[in-house]
Amino acid sequence: MAVSETAGIAPVLGFALVGLLGVGSQWLAWRLRMPAIVLMLAAGLLVGPGIGLLDPGRDFGALMQPMVAIAVAIILFEGGMSLNRQSLSDAATGVRRLVLVGGPLGWIASSLALHWAADLSWETSIVFGGIMIVTGPTVIAPLLRQARLKKRPAALLQWEAIVNDPFGALAAVLAFELVVVVHNAATMGEAITDMVVGILASIALGVAGGWGLARAFRNALVPEYMKVPVLFVILLAVFALSDSLLHESGLLAVTVMGIWIANADLPSYAELRRFKEHATILLVSGVFILLAANMSRETLAGLDWRAVVFVLAVIFVARPVPVLLALAFSNIPWRERLLVAFTGPRGVVLVAVAGLFGERLTALGIADGQRVSVLAFALVAATVVLHGFTLTPMARALGLKATETPGVLIVGGSRWSAALGLALRKLDLPVMVADPNHAHLRHAREAGLETFWGDILSEAAEHKLDFVSYDKVIAATDNDAYNTLVATDLAPEFGREHVFQLKRMRQQSARHALPSTLGGQRIGADETYFEAIARLAEGWEFRVTKLSSEFPIAQWRERNPEGVPVADLGPNGTLRLLGPDDKVKETDGTRLLFLGPKRQERKEDRRDENGNDTMKAP
CATH class of the missing domain: 1.20.1530.20 (Na+/H+ antiporter like fold)
Structure with a gap:
């Protein structure tokens, strides 16, 4: 015994x-x-x-x-x-x-x-x-x-x-x-x-x-x-x-x-x-x-x-x-x-x-x-x-918490990153855009977002940035290999389920393709960097709306048949970045961030279905 x-x-x-x-x-x-x-x-x-x-x-x-x-x-x-x-x-x-x-x-x-x-x-x-x-x-x-x-x-x-x-x-x-x-x-x-x-x-x-x-x-x-x-x-x-x-x-x-x-x-x-x-x-x-x-x-x-x-x-x-x-x-x-x-x-x-x-x-x-x-x-x-x-x-x-609700760290400066950062800030979340190329941060700076000029994997970033303010990472540069490196390196720190990256370009030869086991989760419509930038150029924009019993997800889908859910923020402050296969939470009070075609503005219609301002790309 x-x-x-x-x-x-x-x-x-x-x-x-x-x-x-x-x-x-x-x-x-x-x-x-x-x-x-x-x-x-x-x-x-x-x-x-x-x-x-x-x-x-x-x-x-x-x-x-x-x-x-x-x-x-x-x-x-x-x-x-x-x-x-x-x-x-x-x-x-x-x-x-x-x-x-x-x-x-x-x-x-x-x-x-x-x-x-x-x-x-x-x-x-x-x-x-x-x-x-x-x-x-x-x-x-x-x-x-x-x-x-x-x-x-x-x-x-x-x-x-x-x-x-x-x-x-x-x-x-x-x-x-x-x-x-x-x-x-x-x-x-x-x-x-x-x-x-x-x-x-x-x-x-x-x-x-x-x-x-x-x-x-x-x-x-x-x-x-x-x-x-x-x-x-x-x-x-x-x-x-x-x-x-x-x-x-x-x-x-x-x-x-x-x-x-x-x-x-x-x-x-x-x-x-x-x-x-x-x-x-x-x-x-x-x-x-x-x-x-x-x-x-x-x-x-x-x-x-x-x-x-x-x-x-x-x-x-x-x-x-x-x-x-x-x-x-x-x-x-x-x-x-x-x-x-x-x-x-x-x-x-x-x-x-x-x-x-x-x-x-x-x-x-x-x-x-x-x-x-x-x-x-x-x-x-x-x-x-x-x-x-x-x-x-x-x-x-005492006001000594780094942040009440952890935010999102976006690696890679671009119009897409700045537009997404503005939408996330609309949800009252801390947002930081990082890029080793100072010129790439221009859109983020013009939008008033926090920026870090330098390599996010460098020792300087480790000592200067307060990583505890963020619990999600999106690798969104125009370099697929660097995005994969960032996602793989930061995954143990943030958790693999909290690290995302834009879709990698499809390689013609297997010898040039990165292993599928490396990298982060898919996000949004699962687009490459150039597809995401092109979508913004076609007039698409990030918008935020609030779901409720009067305005459920089914009604939102009817009004936005082409809309792509990117993230949802629950009533308790829990943020989820969504991939193409993820379902939006239907809890009353959930705020949905999505990517959709720019609507024709009218004088009486400059706000979305629930009275929230639309977020346009800067």
């Missing part, structure tokens, strides 16, 4: 269950537009202390701690790989202040909250307080993806979370060493020496690992198909070696290694980062399920009113006060300061490291060390649920 009262669930079945629950929670969160972390937390609690199906400590035994430690190391490494120095831009000052000033202040404030609100001893409070300065990249990343913040506040939260994570663990190490000195009467000099040597060694290992990998990859010393396996092996070696010199310093080493690789300008960096992102999604899912399921009913029953007071003190005092002090008199606007100050979700690293040090404090004879794990879990659960549901509304109230 796979499950019994004594043996529990079989390890292989347990791994499968963790994977199913983790990925399933993320998928369900995507479908329901809910914070994924909340569902993962609920799923772990359900199968763990809820129905007792999974007990990681029992079912995986001694493998539990190493699995979580390696997973956290890989997550932090992937986070470090996303910290390119150019992504800091105008957030650099804020990040330095949050790490160098906010970190120590947060340590002090958290220690005070633990001692006075949770009634822990000073020894336990100082150790646990160091861990609490971390804000969890495992939680921040999915929250930022959902909230769609503007570039600078998003960068502040992301950089603080990733950089502070290893330093929080090291702060706990430092505090614990001091507690050991007090209890074991060891010399302070030895403890400080061990600490300094360990930190310097971990930084050196991280730099050496990153430098060595970058040099090997750049000089083709590693074949393409082995780059990811070699990366993983070196990552694990750096983490294990650093951790053997000083406990928890491995987190610092792998973070430094990730940052080094991110700034090494490797030609294969995009492929490495994409694979790491996929691995991290799996690991974040698995670790959250494991940690939630590992909570026992007895531990959860130990949560009392002091735990509630402690969580409230952290959320409303120990987190915001240090952040506001750190960012005072900086170039960060007050709205962004408030958002960062009241956004401090904790995640995997806090629970994992807190559990480790709780056991060590208890072994030293400090009785309340056993309360560290339950308080850490309470803080993680409370902040995950709170910020999961409040970050988006708070960002909206």
Whole structure:
């Protein structure tokens, strides 16, 4: 049998269950537009202390701690790989202040909250307080993806979370060493020496690992198909070696290694980062399920009113006060300061490291060390649920969302792009037209549309454009190969179902034809660039109308027999770009964007069937 009262669930079945629950929670969160972390937390609690199906400590035994430690190391490494120095831009000052000033202040404030609100001893409070300065990249990343913040506040939260994570663990190490000195009467000099040597060694290992990998990859010393396996092996070696010199310093080493690789300008960096992102999604899912399921009913029953007071003190005092002090008199606007100050979700690293040090404090004879794990879990659960549901509304109230409704990025400047952009703007959607040829953007500029002069696939575009404002891409240049390249390259970022391109010219010879598996979705009448331009020249135009019970799609079709649906915008603000085989939503209040012949204007008929202005090509 796979499950019994004594043996529990079989390890292989347990791994499968963790994977199913983790990925399933993320998928369900995507479908329901809910914070994924909340569902993962609920799923772990359900199968763990809820129905007792999974007990990681029992079912995986001694493998539990190493699995979580390696997973956290890989997550932090992937986070470090996303910290390119150019992504800091105008957030650099804020990040330095949050790490160098906010970190120590947060340590002090958290220690005070633990001692006075949770009634822990000073020894336990100082150790646990160091861990609490971390804000969890495992939680921040999915929250930022959902909230769609503007570039600078998003960068502040992301950089603080990733950089502070290893330093929080090291702060706990430092505090614990001091507690050991007090209890074991060891010399302070030895403890400080061990600490300094360990930190310097971990930084050196991280730099050496990153430098060595970058040099090997750049000089083709590693074949393409082995780059990811070699990366993983070196990552694990750096983490294990650093951790053997000083406990928890491995987190610092792998973070430094990730940052080094991110700034090494490797030609294969995009492929490495994409694979790491996929691995991290799996690991974040698995670790959250494991940690939630590992909570026992007895531990959860130990949560009392002091735990509630402690969580409230952290959320409303120990987190915001240090952040506001750190960012005072900086170039960060007050709205962004408030958002960062009241956004401090904790995640995997806090629970994992807190559990480790709780056991060590208890072994030293400090009785309340056993309360560290339950308080850490309470803080993680409370902040995950709170910020999961409040970050988006708070960002909206402070005016810090990149856009309320994601818009459309049109690659390729032309009369067709400008006309379509104007029609989309009529739907109150953000529109950007990009082209490396400045002259091609003339129509878009004359129409008053936002433009980007440059290659949309360039590094400059990645750092200058706020891609989070757009969730649809239309590749519409006169170069079919470039359209296919843009659609293929941006598909993993935006989702293949959200990337479109104009129809490719039919090639006479198969040797000149691009593979059908590359490129984007079809759009509108599925025309080539030259057919689309010719249609506008013949007098066709993009128009917008509103469907309702009084004016259904059938009536629209009667009045516009030649009309070609291009997009529809539902009453809830959901935009769909339509291909030739897609059906228009018939929901009452849907706004339909279509391409149709220009109507003969009369003095009394300059508006469409529902009173909407027609959109003419500029």
